[in-house]
Amino acid sequence: xxxxxxxxxxxxxxxxxxxxxxxxxxxxxxxxxxxxxxxxxxxxxxxxxxxxxxxxxxxxxxxxxxxxxxxxxxxxxxxxxxxxxxxxxxxxxxxxxxxxxxxxxxxxxxxxxxxxxxxxxxxxxxxxxxxxxxxxxxxxxxxxxxxxxxxxxxxxxxxxxxxxxxxxxxxxxxxxxxxxxxxxxxxxxxxxxxxxxxxxxxxxxxxxxxxxxxxxxxxxxxxxxxxxxxxxxxxxxxxxxxxxxxxxxxxxxxxxxxxxxxxxxxxxxxxxxxxxxxxxxxxxxxxxxxxxx
Ligand SMILES: *Cc1c(COP(=O)(O)O)cnc(C)c1O
Numbered sequence: 001x002x003x004x005x006x007x008x009x010x011x012x013x014x015x016x017x018x019x020x021x022x023x024x025x026x027x028x029x030x031x032x033x034x035x036x037x038x039x040x041x042x043x044x045x046x047x048x049x050x051x052x053x054x055x056x057x058x059x060x061x062x063x064x065x066x067x068x069x070x071x072x073x074x075x076x077x078x079x080x081x082x083x084x085x086x087x088x089x090x091x092x093x094x095x096x097x098x099x100x101x102x103x104x105x106x107x108x109x110x111x112x113x114x115x116x117x118x119x120x121x122x123x124x125x126x127x128x129x130x131x132x133x134x135x136x137x138x139x140x141x142x143x144x145x146x147x148x149x150x151x152x153x154x155x156x157x158x159x160x161x162x163x164x165x166x167x168x169x170x171x172x173x174x175x176x177x178x179x180x181x182x183x184x185x186x187x188x189x190x191x192x193x194x195x196x197x198x199x200x201x202x203x204x205x206x207x208x209x210x211x212x213x214x215x216x217x218x219x220x221x222x223x224x225x226x227x228x229x230x231x232x233x234x235x236x237x238x239x240x241x242x243x244x245x246x247x248x249x250x251x252x253x254x255x256x257x258x259x260x261x262x263x264x265x266x267x268x269x270x271x272x273x274x275x276x277x278x279x280x281x282x283x284x285x286x287x288x289x290x291x292x293x
Contacts, residue, residue, distance in 0.1 A: 006031055007028050014243065016261065016264055023275070025158075025160070029278060030280075030282075035284070036076045038280040039149055039280040040073075042152060043145035043175075045151075048076060059084045061087070062089070062136075065093055065098060068281070071284060073086065073140075085133075086107070088108050090110065095287075100284065141169040147175065148175065149174075149175025149179075150176065152175070153176060153180055156276075161269070162269065162276070163276045163278065164259070165256060168194055169204060170204035171208055172280060173215070190218060192256040194252055198219035201217055223250075223258075232258075233258055240257060250289050256278075
């Protein structure tokens, strides 16, 4: 597997950050791969190596009909020579994400929301007899996923007072926190849960940590919940993309960057702070959101 990473760090210049005396940077994990972008690439790296080591040739994973993880797995399977099945939550439907999954050769199985809860049971139901089948949890949530993400911190050549990242399952956050701890950095990690009542995210993150760590959860930037948006969020995204030329989307990266800008405006950061935002990829998520714009 050739797994070289291209993810440069770029500065974001604007008047707000100048006025507040902040230097803000973005790590472009979205540039790692056009489809297997961002944290999904990092999360899959060791999962795929584990599958190969066990002679598994068929990746089976799970997701909603707009899941970046399903699409990333479909593309990674095609690129690295695996067969792939996606078990999709809900009634049979068509959309751009699922179209791209199928284009990469993924087989889709739609399942009702009730049976979707028990992923292992679904795997057993369809693939108990397929000894080449390899189970990958929804969102790639796993210790291997966190290990892959922690390598993001190895790549940093500069130090930052803050790192910002969006979280869904918390695997990516755990990986970055692990990297910060391993390198004994004094960087404060800031997690932005994209789901409502995000305080539960602490337990989700902590289950992938090998040692307790301090970090901050900003739980007020979910904009109504997972996949929900508001006109302010959409307006922010339009402005950001037009100002920077960097594509972001409303499910993850838009919420994370909105939080960063909002906290900067509210003097949350000491003047002189250097802040790194992680662009965790996922811009295909825009396709399911076109009507919001
Ligand atoms: C999946 C995803 C996340 C969430 O990652 P977790 O490890 O599940 O917390 C963040 N950003 C983007 C763009 C994603 O696609």
